[in-house]
C-alpha cells in the first residue's frame with residue numbers, strides 16, 4: 030500500500046518548512062487592523078501572504094488573485110502592501126465580509142455618527158425574523174428580539190450604503206458571542222453555561238473597533254480589490270494571462286460545509302432566506318462535503334486516486350458516499366487549477382495552501398494530488414513546503430499506521446506557469 034504512495038510522490042520535492050507552521054492559521058490576524066473584525070477560523074495568516082508576495086517577487090503594478098477568498102486575508106494584505114488584487118468567493122456572507130473590510134471609506138465621520146445613532150436612543154422597529162430554527166436554539170427570546178431591533182434600526186434609518194454595510198457586518202460579527210452557541214469544527218454547538226455577555230456593550234466594542242481601524246488606518250483608494258461572488262470552478266469570466274500570482278486555500282477535503290457553519294450570519298443578514306436558496310448555493314461550492322449531489326463527470330483521471338478510492342470502498346467509510354466525494358473534490362479542483370493556469374501570466378505562480386485528510390485510516394495526500402493536477406494542466410511543480418504534520422505517531426502505533434501518518438500534513442504547494 031505505502032509503496033504506491035511513495036511511487037506517486039517520488040518525483041516531488043518536499044521541504045520541511047516549520048517557519049510556516051504558524052502561518053497556516055488565522056490566529057495572528059486577530060490583533061491586526063481590519064483582519065480582526067471577524068474571527069474566521071479557517072483562514073491563513075496575513076504574514077503568509079506577505080511572505081509569498083516576497084518569495085514570488087510580486088511588486089506594485091502586479092495583479093494577484095485569491096479564488097477562495099474567504100474572509101479576505103489575501104486581498105486585504107495585498108491592499109495593505111499596495112498590490113492590486115481580485116477575490117472570488119461563493120459564500121455571500123464571506124464575500125460581504127471581504128468586501129466591507131477592503132473598501133476605502135471616504136466619510137469616516139458619517140460612519141461614526143451612524144454608529145452613535147445605532148447605539149444611542151431607542152431601539153428601532155423590529156424586522157421579520159429569519160426562518161431558521163438555529164436562532165430559537167441559540168438565543169433567548171429577548172436577546173433574539175433585541176438583535177432584530179438593531180437590524181430593523183440599521184435598515185430603517187436611511188444610512189449611506191457604507192454605514193449600513195459597516196453596521197450590518199458589526200451585527201454579523203457579534204452573533205456567535207451573543208449566542209449560546211459556538212462554532213465547533215463542522216457544527217454549531219450549544220455551550221452549557223456560556224457566559225452571557227451584555228449585548229449593547231458587545232456591539233459597541235465591535236463597532237468602535239471597526240471605526241477605529243477605518244479612521245486610524247485608512248486604505249489607499251488606489252488598491253481596493255474587486256471581489257466577485259462566484260464559483261471558482263469556472264473562472265472563464267476573468268481575463269486570461271493577467272495575474273502574476275494566484276494564492277489560495279481551497280476547502281479541505283474534510284466534509285466541512287461553510288454554508289452550515291456560517292448559517293447564523295447568512296440568514297441574519299438576509300443572504301439566505303430559504304432552504305431551497307441555501308441548497309442552490311451549496312451546489313456551486315467545491316464538493317468537499319456530502320450535503321451536495323455527487324454526480325461525477327470523470328473529467329479528471331488519476332490512477333493513484335483510483336487506487337485510494339478502491340481501497341476506501343473495500344475498507345468502508347463512515348458514510349458510503351465518501352469515496353465518490355473524493356473523486357468529485359478532485360474533479361472540481363482540476364477545473365479550478367486549469368482555470369487558474371489560463372488566467373496567470375507566463376512565469377506566474379500558483380500557490381495552494383491545503384491540509385491532507387484521512388478516511389478509514391487511509392491518508393489522502395491532497396497536496397501531492399493537487400500538485401500533479403497542476404502538472405497535468407501545464408504547470409511546473411516547484412516544491413511542496415510542509416508547514417506542519419497534523420498528527421504525531423506514537424510508539425504504540427504499528428508500523429503500517431506510522432507510515433500512513435507522514436502523509437497527514439498541512440502544506441503549501443508551489444506551481445509555476
Ligand SMILES: C[S@@+](CC[C@H](N)C(=O)[O-])C[C@H]1O[C@@H](n2cnc3c(N)ncnc32)[C@H](O)[C@@H]1O
Nearest residue numbers: 072073097099100102119120260261280314315
Ligand atoms: C479555506 S477557506 C479560505 C480562507 C481564506 N484563505 C482566508 O484566509 O480567509 C475556503 C473558502 O472557499 C470557499 N468556497 C467553497 N467553494 C467555492 C467555490 N466553488 N468558489 C469560490 N469559493 C468557494 C468557502 O466558502 C471558503 O470561504
